[in-house]
Amino acid sequence: MFQLKDDNWEPVTVGESDMSVYRRGDVFAKCCAVSGVAELRDERDRAAWLAGTSLPGATVVDWLESPDGACLVTTAVPGVAGTDLPESAHFKAMRSLGVTLRELHSLPDCPFERPLASVVATAADVVRRGAVNPDFLTDEWRAMDPSELLDRVVAERPYFESVADLAVCHGDACLPNFFFDPETLEVTGLIDLGRLGVADRYSDLALATIQLSDEWSADPGPFLSAYGVPDLDQRRLEFYRLLDPLTWG
Known part of the structure; x- marks a missing residue:
């Protein structure tokens, strides 16, 4: 070290x-x-x-x-992490998050890519090494062998590659990685950008919406409205929510 x-x-x-x-x-x-x-x-x-x-x-x-x-x-990025905001701030912060993520997804000329094939390959390596963190899985997924989860991802990969809506994605769009001004609740900065790159925008939307539900117990409606996609494809959300925890380890 x-x-x-x-x-x-x-x-x-x-x-x-x-x-x-x-x-x-x-x-x-x-x-x-x-x-x-x-x-x-x-x-x-x-x-x-x-x-x-x-x-x-x-x-x-x-x-x-x-x-x-x-x-x-x-x-240092000024402000406080999304996980540290009080409940009274969640509604307005969700709207700021939606606007910011949309702006990120609209940036041009990104030199970095994160193709689905490479993400699945990372997941395969983590599963092969037995390094999947069970804390990142749902109760349903913890009851299954990680290799079964990987098999499901591999089987569905061709479909999700065919429908991918490419954008500049954060790659780990979780609340600790977005900082907010505690007064205005505007986003003050993005951190932990090691996975940033062109990918399916659903890879970010899947993590952001599940975080709002899990961390804030919030309906992501205000976030989605501010982002500009009030209705999401649940199949794509579930795919990326399953894939992501297999890639850490």
Whole structure:
């Protein structure tokens, strides 16, 4: 694991990343071992690209690399994570989230791609290694062997490739990765961009809507209305909600 030489960094313990995260004032440092360098480099490049668009996010301050790993240093995004907003803020925040995700999906000229074939290949590797986290699965899916879940994904992949509606997607469109101004409830920034790339917009919509239900116990109607798609294809939502937890591990 890459080690920071400055002792003034404070560890950040929230989040589910297997990398080490630290904060010093208004900057964050995310450090990884050699095995995570490629993944962290992907996040660096995507954060730098997003910073050149109309959408807010962290700015890359520094990139450090050694035989032990690497460290990405970025500015802190102002505001609070979506998971930390009070219930009274949820309605307005949902509308802001819908507008922001639509803007992200409308960005042109993204140099990064996340084709479904590569995502399914990642899932196959995670399942092969027995690394699927059961906490990410529903009760129904936990009762099944992960290989059965993967078989279902593989069987349906050709259909979902044929109907894909491609857009610039966040790749992990969960509430902790969107920050909000606690007063105006406007989105102040997007974080954890390692999976950002051109993909089926449903891969984001599936995660965002299930997060609103699970984390906020909210009807996603205001979010969908602000996004501009009041009626969603449930089959596509369920496919991406099943695929996503198989890709972490």
